[in-house]
Amino acid sequence: MQKQTWLVVVGVLLTGIIGTSQSREVANETDFEAAMKDVGKNFGAVRSAMEAREREAVASGAENLVSIFEGVEAFFSARELEHGVTVAGQAIQAAADIKSAVDNETFGELVGARDRLGATCRSCHTEYREQVEEGGFRFKSGVL
Numbered sequence: 147m148q149k150q151t152w153l154v155v156v157g158v159l160l161t162g163i164i165g166t167s168q169s170r171e172v173a174n175e176t177d178f179e180a181a182m183k184d185v186g187k188n189f190g191a192v193r194s195a196m197e198a199r200e201r202e203a204v205a206s207g208a209e210n211l212v213s214i215f216e217g218v219e220a221f222f223s224a225r226e227l228e229h230g231v232t233v234a235g236q237a238i239q240a241a242a243d244i245k246s247a248v249d250n251e252t253f254g255e256l257v258g259a260r261d262r263l264g265a266t267c268r269s270c271h272t273e274y275r276e277q278v279e280e281g282g283f284r285f286k287s288g289v290l
């Protein structure tokens with residue numbers, strides 16, 4: 147079995163033992179791009195589910211965002227990029243707040259948490275992201 151497969155197996159076992167949800171592994175730039183595409187999808191899903199008042203979909207999208215941003219935070223942490231670590235931490239917190247607002251039925255807190263989450267996208271992108279001429283995005287040169 148390949149090393150990555152083993153890591154997944156061990157991760158799943160540990161998750162089973164510890165009983166917490168597994169944060170997503172973001173090891174390299176390819177993983178990072180895939181993670182951001184998923185962030186985009188999940189954040190879009192959370193926002194429209196909020197409009198439609200579909201609480202299950204809001205909660206599950208927010209839960210996905212927590213685990214993706216945990217991987218994103220680890221990616222920045224491994225490269226000692228302080229701003230990224232801080233902002234990814236704020237994104238985890240905001241997504242977790244969305245989930246708990248649904249769980250606790252404190253729906254009045256949803257809009258504020260969603261907007262805090264949206265602010266993290268802008269903050270991190272301004273610092274680290276640039277548009278590629280042919281379309282798409284990448285890390286600004288010299289960051290990694």
Ligand code: HEC
Binds near residue numbers: 284
């Ligand atoms: C802690 C930093 C950070 C946060 C927070 C963050 N991003 Fe990103 N994002 C990046 C970086 C860096 C890139 C450029 C690298 C890339 O595209 O692979 C990026 C790229 C993207 C892309 C383009 C992916 C591609 O290459 O096609 C999307 C979509 C995206 N982010 C959505 C979001 C949304 C939505 C949020 C907020 C809910 C968010 N991001 C929050 C750092 C962040």
